[in-house]
Amino acid sequence: MEIGIHTGSFQHLHEQAYIALHEAGFDCADLSVICDTGSTYYTSDLATAKKMAAKERSMAEAAGVRIHQVHGPWPTDDTSAEKRKEKLAYMERAIRLTPVFGARYLVIHPDMPFGWDDEPNPTFSWQTNLDLFRALLPIAEEEDVILCMENMPMKAHAISRTKRMYEFVQEINHSHLGMCLDTGHANVFADDCGGMVRLIAPVLKTLHVHDNMGDKDSHLPPYQGTINWESFTKALRETGFNGVFSIEASLDVPNMQEDGHAEAARRMAEIARKLADAAN
DSSP states (O other), rough: OOEEEGGTGGGGGGGGHHHHHHHHTOOOEETTTTTTTHHHHHHHHHHHHHHHHHHHHHHHHHHEEEEEEEOOOOSOSSSSSSHHHHHHHHHHHHHHHHTTTOOOOEEEEOOOTTTTSSOHHHHHHHHHHHHHHHHHHHHHHHHTOEEEEEOOTTTTSSSSSHHHHHHHHHHHHHHHEEEEEEEEHHTTOOOOOHHHHHHHHEEEEEEBBOOOOOOOOOOOOOTSSSSHHHHHHHHHHHHOEEEEEEEOOOOTTTOTTOOOOOHHHHHHHHHHHHHHHHOO
């Protein structure tokens, strides 16, 4: 199984980012350069944005790295019909760029029409998400991009917990809609990550692997929190997951950066390789 990591921990290295990622021991990247909706990927015309994406792909490939998955726009303001319309345009742009980056998987967070706090009307939230994904899926099918809904850590939201999101994906039932299992987000709900793998195995396409203490979304490296990694890797192995073991943990945490960024990245790759080998 290939191992990957999100590019956010390497973006400060600019054009050396993929070289550093490869030298650390990673095969693949979870690309985060189009998260910011204020970036030129969104403010420029599509042709220009595609040229930028092609250059990004070339830099990755020159360093021996494959861009396996792309993270869609985040955060976004979903709290009005006008803002949700803007988000739809951002998402369409992200879908159009994903294959240019060389990837097939676009990780997307669900709509949060009431913001970050409690949802007074969960039915409305469910419906806005149905509207969003039903609008995006014809574009995804055209571009042959798999949209991967990511489970979230917000306990008050209608479509956060892995089980509920799986039910949502099943309701839409589309070949170009799957899921990204975020281990840290599942752990906030005290959901066993191995159990979640088995539950969503039919639609599991991508991973965001990180740890926490069960209290908040800390993005700790594996083994620095409370996740049962033996259960997780066993479930990946038994269900035949054949995607990339992709890390979304921060390198800037205690016990990782005593010897600098490069050493922290190398140690993270060693952890990822150990877990990926156990999942094979």
